[in-house]
Amino acid sequence: MPKQKKANPRLARGRRRLREIHGAGGEAVVAAIAEISPDLARYIVEFAFGDVYSRQGLSLRERQIATVAALVAVGHAQPQLRSHIHGALNVGCRRREILEIIVQMAVYAGFPAASNAAVTARGVFAERDGQGLKN
Amino acid sequence: MPKQKKANPRLARGRRRLREIHGAGGEAVVAAIAEISPDLARYIVEFAFGDVYSRQGLSLRERQIATVAALVAVGHAQPQLRSHIHGALNVGCRRREILEIIVQMAVYAGFPAASNAAVTARGVFAERDGQGLKN
Amino acid sequence: MPKQKKANPRLARGRRRLREIHGAGGEAVVAAIAEISPDLARYIVEFAFGDVYSRQGLSLRERQIATVAALVAVGHAQPQLRSHIHGALNVGCRRREILEIIVQMAVYAGFPAASNAAVTARGVFAERDGQGLKN
């Protein structure tokens, strides 16, 4: 992750939020992007996590429900969907709730989007089983 | 809305759910679709509301958060977004929570999608003000 | 529509095909685009109608089924959907067949896309009623 000469409260807050939601896996994803574009990685941490995900007004659980639903619906963001299913489970969603969101999206984005998301969710669940995570 | 000769529990359940979430406004939307395609209207009630929205596992409030987020993100479904912002407010979301979802979607679908959704939300809030609704 | 100094068989063939499918309404649409960008209008006639729609291997009716389905599914092309519903009806599709395609797209692109298309179809049917067209 990019270093900053001066104190950057948005970046610091974003790092905490990123870790809180996505854990070490999320930090690895951002670090991989930082190798290509340090600024893109920094904006993800500063803006997405430091600004938006640090806002009041919705719980982290509700924010993850919103993001998972959106990523299922847009359809071409499977790596991010994978990451945010992990994030949703990390902040208290249950696996069956993830599947509820996916089923619901069949109504709004069609069955192909829902089916592809179900395959992605299965992969996430298998990863977490392999890590000994109950949820 | 279409008539059924035999008892159709999915349709009956869907009608109750539709009314619970969207009120008379939702029934009017479905009736308008039924004038063009009675079967499309019936599937909306039976499948979307009678099957999916009648499921356990997520609260109605959480389901509306998911749907509003998805409709903001896909971008070309402003009439449905309008309808589901009403629905979300009807089942307990607050106006500021709708705006939180919209702001969050700037991260996942870009600022044009979020800005257009904000305009749609303003229209819904104005309608509700005109109806004397506090939320 | 743009003029050509030399004989341009693709343009001539495309004009015939455009007229065959879309009639005077289609020519008006292309003429309106030609006022902004003569070359875009020419490519539509040459490539879309003179090359692609002049191919063998599918009937015009089947080609219109494909195009209407695609335009319903992508969701942000209502003016073109309107135009191609007219075109489909002009080459032998029935109104109820248009509605069948729209209903089917609910499965693949979700109910918002299908509902918006149904509204567009209603407008086309009303226009054709106003013109005294039976189909």
Add this chain to the structure above:
Amino acid sequence: MPKQKKANPRLARGRRRLREIHGAGGEAVVAAIAEISPDLARYIVEFAFGDVYSRQGLSLRERQIATVAALVAVGHAQPQLRSHIHGALNVGCRRREILEIIVQMAVYAGFPAASNAAVTARGVFAERDGQGLKN
């Protein structure tokens, strides 16, 4: 595939339609989804195949033309496109007709969508060659 205690005519009809269009391959796809989300799999069979694909008003061949066109155009549904190219060939479309649809979609969704679909089609044709299928 999910079991049902009571007779479920939509599910039974959907299973027949699924088998008719997609054969054993389609059943395997649905079974794979059922391992993750039995309800999503059930809705696919009941609603997509038991309701929509069991409707009158378009031939199966025409329905597959519509679905293949839509999946080419939306672009992010290659697994479903693959499955429906198989389905289209199973119900009487010819390989060259699939390619006609794909070429036509270059007009409505651009060359990247058409090119990616052509690659998917090549894979399907190779699979069918490997199975000794003439079409």
Add this chain to the structure above:
Amino acid sequence: MPKQKKANPRLARGRRRLREIHGAGGEAVVAAIAEISPDLARYIVEFAFGDVYSRQGLSLRERQIATVAALVAVGHAQPQLRSHIHGALNVGCRRREILEIIVQMAVYAGFPAASNAAVTARGVFAERDGQGLKN
């Protein structure tokens, strides 16, 4: 536009950039969004204009070419396309260059996206004619 108690260099820089590219029209668009969601408006100014559009490495003209192309291609962002065609013309693109981008997008996103963008461009050009602008 939102007020800030403390000095906010990103916001100040973003305001300058917004004014430079979009003029009074851009400020009006942001002000309209600020009436609904002050934070969304602030993020547009801080992040989109203060961070991203204030970066080195591409000229403003090239950045506007990129944005106009993207908005033509995604298709459901006509208000933003309208705004960025104005912006592109403000920073030195010529009207015929806007039309070149639109024609080129027919290749990558299909003719419906290009045609709808041409209609939007015509509206922008008429507005500018009405304001006595040569370009």
Add this chain to the structure above:
Amino acid sequence: MPKQKKANPRLARGRRRLREIHGAGGEAVVAAIAEISPDLARYIVEFAFGDVYSRQGLSLRERQIATVAALVAVGHAQPQLRSHIHGALNVGCRRREILEIIVQMAVYAGFPAASNAAVTARGVFAERDGQGLKN
């Protein structure tokens, strides 16, 4: 690539343009498509390269900026994005300029689209490093 009995100036011009922008890699991509659909490959060369990319009014560098931006934004065209990042670098864009476009698209299409494009760009850069290319 398809052969033509008669002189076909659009095809000849398109082949030159394709080679100029994409080099041997681009010809291989078109040849692969020609194995599946010779006509789709021919239209790519004739229309995309012989008509559109052979137009005056924008430099090749600006055209590639437009195309890369659009392909980042639409999100489901990674093979074409890969190809056009190569093309952009071949006609004079610098690697850091590609990354600027990608970062900018986070504003208009969201961070998932930008992040996936960054991964694609990394792959292109590694390929070019392996070929000993400085840019």
